[in-house]
Amino acid sequence: MVHSSSYGQQLLTLLSLTAAGLCQAQKADSIKACLDQGGVQATISTDATWANDTAAFQFRIPPQPVAVALPHDKSQVATALSCARKASVKVSAVGRAHSFQGYGHGNPGNLVIDMQAFTDLSFDTTTNQLMFGGGANVGPAAKYLWDNYRRHFPHVRGSHVGLAGSIMGGGFGTTSRFLGIPTDNLASVEYMLYNGSIVNAGPGSDLHWAAQGAGPSFGIVLSAKLNTHEVPVDGAVSYSLALGDVDVDTASAALLKIQQWVTSGKAPDELSLRYTLGTYVSTGFFYGTESDFDQAIAPLVESVRSVAPAVNLTTTVLPSFWDAEVAATGSGINAVNGGQLGGRAFFVQSWTVTNDHALSLKQTKSLLQSFNSLNRTEIRGSGFLDLWGGISRDIADSDTAFAHGKNLWLIRVDGQLVSGVWPSDGNAYLQAGLKPFESALKKSAPLRGFVNYVNSELSVKEWSARLYGAKNFAKLQKIKAAVDPKGLFSGYGLAIPAK
Numbered sequence: 001m002v003h004s005s006s007y008g009q010q011l012l013t014l015l016s017l018t019a020a021g022l023c024q025a026q027k028a029d030s031i032k033a034c035l036d037q038g039g040v041q042a043t044i045s046t047d048a049t050w051a052n053d054t055a056a057f058q059f060r061i062p063p064q065p066v067a068v069a070l071p072h073d074k075s076q077v078a079t080a081l082s083c084a085r086k087a088s089v090k091v092s093a094v095g096r097a098h099s100f101q102g103y104g105h106g107n108p109g110n111l112v113i114d115m116q117a118f119t120d121l122s123f124d125t126t127t128n129q130l131m132f133g134g135g136a137n138v139g140p141a142a143k144y145l146w147d148n149y150r151r152h153f154p155h156v157r158g159s160h161v162g163l164a165g166s167i168m169g170g171g172f173g174t175t176s177r178f179l180g181i182p183t184d185n186l187a188s189v190e191y192m193l194y195n196g197s198i199v200n201a202g203p204g205s206d207l208h209w210a211a212q213g214a215g216p217s218f219g220i221v222l223s224a225k226l227n228t229h230e231v232p233v234d235g236a237v238s239y240s241l242a243l244g245d246v247d248v249d250t251a252s253a254a255l256l257k258i259q260q261w262v263t264s265g266k267a268p269d270e271l272s273l274r275y276t277l278g279t280y281v282s283t284g285f286f287y288g289t290e291s292d293f294d295q296a297i298a299p300l301v302e303s304v305r306s307v308a309p310a311v312n313l314t315t316t317v318l319p320s321f322w323d324a325e326v327a328a329t330g331s332g333i334n335a336v337n338g339g340q341l342g343g344r345a346f347f348v349q350s351w352t353v354t355n356d357h358a359l360s361l362k363q364t365k366s367l368l369q370s371f372n373s374l375n376r377t378e379i380r381g382s383g384f385l386d387l388w389g390g391i392s393r394d395i396a397d398s399d400t401a402f403a404h405g406k407n408l409w410l411i412r413v414d415g416q417l418v419s420g421v422w423p424s425d426g427n428a429y430l431q432a433g434l435k436p437f438e439s440a441l442k443k444s445a446p447l448r449g450f451v452n453y454v455n456s457e458l459s460v461k462e463w464s465a466r467l468y469g470a471k472n473f474a475k476l477q478k479i480k481a482a483v484d485p486k487g488l489f490s491g492y493g494l495a496i497p498a499k
């Protein structure tokens with residue numbers, strides 16, 4: 001009888017689920033006992049602080065680790081790794097829990113090592129490098145460096161975001177066109193490997209190269225060093241270039257005028273530009289004087305006016321560089337701890353485009369149309385193109401694990417939950433919505449992407465090709481086999497499979 005057999009199946013499923021649940025609870029208890037014995041502070045799901053200990057920015061993916069360890073020094077990190085190995089569970093480090101794909105907590109059943117106690121900052125005046133702990137975040141580090149040394153490092157546009165995580169995943173920011181992305185500025189990494197050994201990985205080493213795009217796959221970052229820079233002037237210009245109420249054809253033509261301005265070498269590298277989908281307003285900062293800005297932007301405005309006559313440039317002069325940091329990163333950059341975690345339920349997709357295959361009019365229109373097609377009431381679309389082309393022209397894909405040589409645009413489209421719970425078809429809906437653009441893009445060159453904004457639903461084949469390319473990926477697989485042979489750090493969506 002169909003009825004009884006399906007009832008039987010349900011009973012079996014129920015029994016095995018209960019068994020899995022029991023097994024999970026036993027695992028949690030035994031890991032907790034191991035951590036307790038080693039003197040490592042830790043919590044499991046029955047503890048009162050669990051919700052707080054597993055809080056994350058991405059609400060779409062509820063974290064389900066088996067336990068969270070809060071080590072206070074390096075030897076406690078080693079103890080936590082050994083407890084995980086004994087219990088045969090995977091490990092992921094959580095820095096500040098901003099991963100858009102929930103990678104900090106990783107797959108269900110991980111032992112999470114929360115690095116929040118590792119927030120040391122120091123500056124070496126001989127090398128001009130900033131040393132930061134594996135749990136430090138952007139705001140406090142940028143402020144420390146500016147207040148004490150009047151220096152800067154390129155960073156993401158979020159003050160609470162973790163440094164280690166954001167740097168290993170790209171970290172594109174408003175000064176990246178002339179100073180490089182955070183990944184490019186990573187000088188060295190102090191890693192703890194699966195067996196508790198500590199390695200200082202500097203330029204020329206496999207681990208340093210691997211950290212620059214795929215870092216979480218190889219160990220726990222205890223600390224790292226970053227190159228820092230003087231800023232061109234202590235001030236900046238903030239600007240906005242609005243097209244007015246225009247249609248897709250005009251907005252696409254204007255976007256191509258911006259692209260031409262850049263590819264013809266007329267756009268200064270010290271300028272950031274974010275073209276927002278939907279409103280077609282471009283905003284950015286110029287890290288130089290007002291007169292240099294006026295001179296540089298004039299030909300762009302003129303060229304955009306030829307296709308969008310209502311174009312309107314507004315500028316605001318920012319008296320100090322720090323004002324630009326606050327404007328770009330948020331007021332949390334001045335707050336203790338870099339402000340609050342925050343969060344939302346959303347799904348992100350991203351693509352990068354290179355100088356060699358600049359956007360065509362067809363691709364541009366397709367992007368704008370795909371974005372405008374998003375029309376579900378419970379999901380709001382948001383998206384932009386960040387102008388990248390700048391010193392990336394001198395970077396080769398093989399320089400770092402993350403292939404980003406000659407990048408010209410970083411394109412990102414999100415679907416954000418407006419109310420209720422994330423719909424079960426939400427990811428598929430957003431992917432289908434942007435499919436026409438993706439297909440148009442694929443016609444001119446293989447797809448490329450951005451680690452921090454990777455589409456969490458891609459297959460290994462897809463993300464490895466987009467983020468690393470075949471050569472870099474093969475090299476990463478070899479490094480993985482050498483330094484994490486048992487795959488202790490493989491409990492998350494972008495784990496490099498060993499070869």
Ligand SMILES: Cc1cc2nc3c(=O)[nH]c(=O)nc-3n(C[C@H](O)[C@H](O)[C@H](O)COP(=O)(O)OP(=O)(O)OC[C@H]3O[C@@H](n4cnc5c(N)ncnc54)[C@H](O)[C@@H]3O)c2cc1C
Nearest residue numbers: 095096097098099104134156157158162165166171172221
């Ligand atoms: C408000 C906001 C603004 C953002 N702006 C930008 C932006 O402008 N540009 C950009 O590129 N990205 C941006 N991001 C994305 C952000 O850079 C990434 O999500 C980044 O990975 C977050 O790092 P985290 O430590 O906060 O997150 P986590 O979720 O804690 O960690 C992210 C990844 O890094 C790993 N990791 C963290 N610390 C360690 C460690 N010590 N050792 C080993 N692995 C570690 C984790 O295991 C995980 O895989 C933004 C995110 C938010 C929420």
Ligand SMILES: *[C@@H]1O[C@H](CO)[C@@H](O)[C@H](O)[C@H]1NC(C)=O
Nearest residue numbers: 049051052053055056341342
């Ligand atoms: C978690 O608890 C700590 C300490 O009580 C507190 O400082 C922090 O803000 C809490 N975090 C969240 C996300 O609630």
Ligand SMILES: *[C@@H]1O[C@H](CO)[C@@H](O)[C@H](O)[C@H]1NC(C)=O
Nearest residue numbers: 240242244310311312313314
């Ligand atoms: C230009 O933009 C500014 C600021 O958004 C606005 O105040 C002004 O009215 C606009 N001018 C035109 C001509 O649209």
Ligand SMILES: *[C@@H]1O[C@H](CO)[C@@H](O)[C@H](O)[C@H]1NC(C)=O
Nearest residue numbers: 370372373374375376377433
């Ligand atoms: C939303 O877009 C889809 C696909 O373009 C279309 O079929 C549908 O009619 C639209 N729905 C609304 C409410 O506009």
Ligand SMILES: *[C@@H]1O[C@H](CO)[C@@H](O)[C@H](O)[C@H]1NC(C)=O
Nearest residue numbers: 193195196197482483484485
């Ligand atoms: C730890 O693992 C690394 C990488 O496999 C190896 O080089 C190192 O010798 C190991 N350390 C110990 C103490 O076994």
